[in-house]
Amino acid sequence: MTPRRRPEGRLVRSYVVTDGRAHPTRNTLDLVTLLIAATDLPLTGLNPEKRRVMELCRPGALSLAEVAGHLQLPVSVTKVLVADLMDSGHIVTRAPIPAARPSDARILQEVLDGLRARL
Amino acid sequence: MGSAPASDDVYLRPTVKTAVKLLVVGHFAVGKTTFVGTLSEIRPLRTEEVMTQAGAVVDDLAGTRDKTTTTVAMDFGRLTLNDSLVLYLFGAPGQQRFTKLWQDMTRGALGALVLADTRRLSHSFDVMGVLEELDLPYAVAVNDFDGAPVHGLDEVREALDLLPETPLVRCDARDPESSTRALISLVEYLLSRESESELEHA
Numbered sequence: 001m002t003p004r005r006r007p008e009g010r011l012v013r014s015y016v017v018t019d020g021r022a023h024p025t026r027n028t029l030d031l032v033t034l035l036i037a038a039t040d041l042p043l044t045g046l047n048p049e050k051r052r053v054m055e056l057c058r059p060g061a062l063s064l065a066e067v068a069g070h071l072q073l074p075v076s077v078t079k080v081l082v083a084d085l086m087d088s089g090h091i092v093t094r095a096p097i098p099a100a101r102p103s104d105a106r107i108l109q110e111v112l113d114g115l116r117a118r119l
Numbered sequence: 120m121g122s123a124p125a126s127d128d129v130y131l132r133p134t135v136k137t138a139v140k141l142l143v144v145g146h147f148a149v150g151k152t153t154f155v156g157t158l159s160e161i162r163p164l165r166t167e168e169v170m171t172q173a174g175a176v177v178d179d180l181a182g183t184r185d186k187t188t189t190t191v192a193m194d195f196g197r198l199t200l201n202d203s204l205v206l207y208l209f210g211a212p213g214q215q216r217f218t219k220l221w222q223d224m225t226r227g228a229l230g231a232l233v234l235a236d237t238r239r240l241s242h243s244f245d246v247m248g249v250l251e252e253l254d255l256p257y258a259v260a261v262n263d264f265d266g267a268p269v270h271g272l273d274e275v276r277e278a279l280d281l282l283p284e285t286p287l288v289r290c291d292a293r294d295p296e297s298s299t300r301a302l303i304s305l306v307e308y309l310l311s312r313e314s315e316s317e318l319e320h321a
């Protein structure tokens with residue numbers, strides 16, 4: 001057994017913070033969807049976990065996966081929270097490239113150039 | 120816990136518009152976490168979920184965590200490639216293929232780098248099979264582990280039964296240049312496939 005890094009009860013709490021829902025209100029959220037927090041909306045009325053998402057995202061953009069990682073929340077829970085925050089206008093997203101055409105040659109060339117520039 | 124990270128470079132440049140992902144996969148202890156950590160510009164992150172064997176996320180309200188559940192984990196890191204483009208690397212073992220997290224990881228991914236260890240090449244078949252089922256193109260990088268027998272790449276190619284066009288390179292996952300070169304081989308391959316299919320459809 002590896003030592004538990006997380007406090008006991010994390011999973012129970014995760015479930016409760018989504019009001020018991022297992023599914024987000026939208027299914028377009030990807031691990032690399034970029035999240036941008038609105039800076040002009042008050043956080044009043046948000047539950048503590050949504051507040052944490054907002055506080056994390058306010059200084060700058062992050063992907064959904066990074067938000068889950070920083071807040072140590074499962075991706076599934078993070079999606080529910082983010083979808084709600086999108087519904088209330090607290091978060092806007094920059095979609096990842098459409099999954100239907102991720103192998104766009106132009107993007108691949110840009111990735112290649114970016115990697116080569118690191119050598 | 121729970122406070123926002125302190126460092127400025129945690130956040131993406133405001134000009135970033137596009138995010139793409141590549142997978143780093145392979146069997147147990149093959150170097151996935153090391154590879155992602157070597158290349159990431161941020162402290163690598165990790166997410167975990169507890170799943171039932173049927174693949175549902177466990178809510179655990181009744182404390183039902185038992186041997187029918189498994190913990191699914193994934194490490195990931197980030198490389199900003201230019202002002203508008205960011206690359207995310209997701210590292211995970213392949214035997215999680217039926218989980219939601221694995222589906223999330225593979226959906227929209229450009230391709231995968233399979234890490235392999237010459238001491239147990241046959242352990243790589245499973246994950247290669249998963250990628251083939253998903254029609255996700257991949258390249259293979261053989262990590263030279265200390266004390267491992269050194270095989271010629273031709274021998275490795277034959278042992279892994281790779282297609283002639285599948286790139287096969289050596290890599291030290293602890294070394295940034297070597298790891299970057301492995302990713303470059305993968306992306307060159309993805310680009311060549313793309314140009315070919317464009318020609319076919321022309």
Ligand SMILES: Nc1nc2c(ncn2[C@@H]2O[C@H](COP(=O)(O)OP(=O)(O)OP(=O)(O)O)[C@@H](O)[C@H]2O)c(=O)[nH]1
Nearest residue numbers: 147148149150151152153262263264265291292293
């Ligand atoms: N010599 C050598 N050692 C490596 C290389 N890559 C990883 N290692 C070592 O191998 C061990 C396992 O590496 P990890 O990165 O934890 O492997 P992993 O695939 O993430 O392992 P799991 O997540 O447990 O499946 C570590 O001690 C690394 O330092 C490599 O390219 N060469």
Ligand SMILES: [Mg+2]
Nearest residue numbers: 151152153194
């Ligand atoms: Mg690992």
